[in-house]
Amino acid sequence: MAEMKPFSLLLLLAMITAAPCQEKPALETLLMLPEPRAMRTERSLVPEGAQATVLSPAREIAEKPFIEAYPKEDFARLGLSPGTFAERSKKAADRLLASLKPDLVKDADGRVIYAVYRGDRPVMACLLIAPSLPAVLEPVLGEKLWAALPDRHSLYLFPARAGALEEFAADLADRFHEDAYAASPEIFELTKGAAPQVVGAFAR
Numbered sequence: 001m002a003e004m005k006p007f008s009l010l011l012l013l014a015m016i017t018a019a020p021c022q023e024k025p026a027l028e029t030l031l032m033l034p035e036p037r038a039m040r041t042e043r044s045l046v047p048e049g050a051q052a053t054v055l056s057p058a059r060e061i062a063e064k065p066f067i068e069a070y071p072k073e074d075f076a077r078l079g080l081s082p083g084t085f086a087e088r089s090k091k092a093a094d095r096l097l098a099s100l101k102p103d104l105v106k107d108a109d110g111r112v113i114y115a116v117y118r119g120d121r122p123v124m125a126c127l128l129i130a131p132s133l134p135a136v137l138e139p140v141l142g143e144k145l146w147a148a149l150p151d152r153h154s155l156y157l158f159p160a161r162a163g164a165l166e167e168f169a170a171d172l173a174d175r176f177h178e179d180a181y182a183a184s185p186e187i188f189e190l191t192k193g194a195a196p197q198v199v200g201a202f203a204r
Contacts, residue, residue: 025099030085030092031126033058033069034149034183043075043082049198053184057085060123065181067122067152086129093130096123102157104140112140114165115157122152125183133157134192145190148202149183150175160189165202173203 032055035044044054056069070078078085102115115137117124127133134145137157144160150172158164165172165187176182185203188196 025121027060027062028092028096028123028126029059030089031058031060031067031123032056032086032089032093032129033067033152034125034128035069036182036184039069041069041072043070043072043085045082045086047188047196047198050184050186051198052201053186053198055086055129057082057089058126060121065122065152089126090129090131093127094132097127097130097132097136100127102137113158114168115141116154117157118154120153122181124155125149125152127155128188128190128196131193134190138192143191146199147188147190147196148172149188150185150203151179151183152181157190169202176203 032045035054035056037050037052037054039056040046040054041056044056046054057075058067058069060067075085080088097117100117100119102117104112104115107113117127128147128149134143137145141157141159146158146160146165148156148158148165148168150156154175156165156168156172158168173185176185185201186198187200187202189199190196
């Protein structure tokens with residue numbers, strides 16, 4: 001075998017050691033998708049206190065819009081009730097949450113004003129039901145959180161106190177009204193060991 005020239009060897013090594021292509025995460029099949037109430041089906045659940053939001057059993061798909069509420073026939077093949085599906089989706093939400101880091105937005109004094117999960121995958125709003133979410137953000141936002149999810153790609157979390165998200169309400173409302181795949185105009189309160197419940201709204 002002919003001896004490989006140094007330049008060729010270096011080129012080969014560079015190709016081998018180049019950053020590998022990251023595999024796309026597997027498509028999630030157990031998601032509870034927050035949607036406007038107008039999208040409600042017989043499989044949707046209504047969060048406590050909600051007037052404008054439902055949670056629909058959903059799955060990621062390979063084509064745009066990359067997530068869909070289960071069609072009736074496909075959901076029937078799962079052999080699950082909506083309630084059982086919702087319980088199992090909590091584990092999927094916790095697993096997703098563990099793989100993500102929120103952006104922490106701070107004021108001029110370095111104090112965290114809010115945290116936000118956002119990304120290209122339209123699953124961020126589905127993190128709302130992750131049981132571990134309050135505990136993850138308790139060190140920076142306190143024991144009780146207020147959550148806003150104007151679209152499928154974002155989940156905003158604020159300390160649960162008067163005025164915490166007041167200055168951001170107009171921007172959140174714009175995001176909700178302008179997005180073709182809006183999630184919810186309502187504000188959810190999150191505490192450890194409790195299901196999310198609606199305590200207000202940032203848009204009408």
